Amino acid sequence: MLEKDGFEKKEFDDTADVYVINTCSVTDNADKECRQLVRRIQRRAPESMVVITGCYAQLKPKEISEIPGVDLVLGAAEKFNIGSHIRELVKGDSAKISSCDIEEVSGFNASYSLNDRTRTFLKVQDGCDYTCSFCTIPMARGKSRSDSIENVLRHAHDLATSGVKEIVLTGVNLGDFGKGPDGNKKNEEDFFDLVKALDKVEGIDRYRISSIEPNLLTNDIIEFVANSDKFMPHFHIPLQSGSNKILGLMRRRYKRELYADRVGLIKQLMPHCAIGVDVIVGFPGETEEEFKETFDFLHSLDVSYLHVFTYSERANTQALQITPVVPVNVRNDRNKSLRNLSYMKMQYFTAQHAGENRKVLFEGHEKEGMMEGYTDNYIRITTPFRQEWANQVIDWKI
Ligand code: SF4
The missing domain is CATH 3.30.750.200 (Transcription Regulator spoIIAA)
Structure with missing residues (x-):
């Protein structure tokens, strides 16, 4: 989003005008890690702006705003307007908090990773209506809401055009896909419909389902994946x-x-x-x-x-x-x-799979002369780097 808005991405160890820290509430040490990062930034670039967002920022905005050196805290909804918030920012004494109660958060913002063109993580669902007694995610991400199948298909086509071979479908409670941006189930779409629709997209070789609650993983989905060439056995x-x-x-x-x-x-x-x-x-x-x-x-x-x-x-x-x-x-x-x-x-x-022939999708980066890829059933393969195999599905004897 920021790159589209005219910002330029830097490595964390370079000096930048703005640092954005995306915090996690699942990590035990979110608070400590966040403090340490802010201190490192302050030592290196005391004039830079520091913006904190993510789940921990939604859960504890005040606590985070009191960390010395923090300029802005963005909650679950406001993080999607990050560009305009940064443009308005002035380095001052106290941090600005822009966040609202999680009950008020609605709307769905699609996003996908583009670090490596081989495999991308495509978010199709956000939030969760479950009440697992150990979990803070519903408090940090709000009610369950999803993209429409039409929009997801459009993203999949765009990704195929840009050369992506594998899409990992992600969400907070992925199997609950189908509730609209306001959290209501107003249409008849569900996760199985999404799987069937994506299976027909030309140009994407592979899909993986990132994580799905056992009660939402239906026999229909399992049987479909068993007969699909594109949904991986994983x-x-x-x-x-x-x-x-x-x-x-x-x-x-x-x-x-x-x-x-x-x-x-x-x-x-x-x-x-x-x-x-x-x-x-x-x-x-x-x-x-x-x-x-x-x-x-x-x-x-x-x-x-x-x-x-x-x-x-x-x-x-x-x-x-x-x-x-x-x-x-x-x-x-x-x-x-x-x-x-x-x-x-x-x-x-x-x-169990040693000696078998399986299909491996190799990634594009070279690390110490080696490259890595995964078989359809998620066995990691490492081999000396060959450029012609990058971002290609290769028949491979394990
Ligand atoms: S289903 Fe997952 S995200 Fe939802 S409350 Fe349970 S553990 Fe948390």
Whole structure:
């Protein structure tokens, strides 16, 4: 947006007139990291403007505005007007806050990354209407709203024209796609309709679905992906816990049996499919037995890798009321156990495919003489750089 508005992008280590820090509320240390970055900027370029935006800026605007050196804090809606805010900015003593209550945030702003033309992340949905008890995202991003299928198709065509080969569909609660910019479901579109429509776009070779709630990943979607040449055999499905009691305390909308059914159907139709799992350890009330239930459940499931998160307290969430709290050292031990399990799962999954021929999309950048790409089922391949393979899908023996 800023480049279109006449600004020029610099590397972070160059001196710039304006620094924009996009904060995250999922990161445990958002506050500390933000302070450190502002200090670094102040040392290097004391005359520069510092703008803070992103989820943490929406959640704690006042706290952030009090960090010495910050000039402007932009909330969830105002970040989309960043260009005009920056033009009006004067270096002064106190930071300006431009943000509103999250309930008032509406409208949908599409965006996609253009760092590497090989693969782009296309945002089709924002916000979330769920109430998971550990999560601050609905407070930072507002109600669930989406783009129209017509607009998404237009973006996909534009990306195909600019040479992009792979689109990763992203959203805060992607499977909830279909609610309009005001958060109401006024049309009949849903995520399955979007998948079917994108499958027909000429020029895009590959799609991935970034992360989808298990209760929203329908059999129709799984069956369609199994028969599609363009939707890759790769799902990322948050589980969070393998204990039904903990899932209830987390206010998740499924039980472990549903999760196992989804994984079973995927592997029955696509035995080669990669499945990634998000899991939280040390949630309040998680006993040793319940952690073991999660461990054993994941051990028994035919999944390929885990993203393990250690539970940490977040202001204004319902989970703060749940007891007993799990000691931090126990949380860390549980994290380590699941990381080991993830490593073994990944090794096993990769070894299962050794010797096979699969299609690899190679990326364009050279790093120490090497290049990287991913198979359809998300195995990372590294090989000596060859320019003619950059941004191409190559038949590859693993
Ligand atoms: S589905 Fe739950 S965890 Fe995911 S963004 Fe919504 S509230 Fe947060």
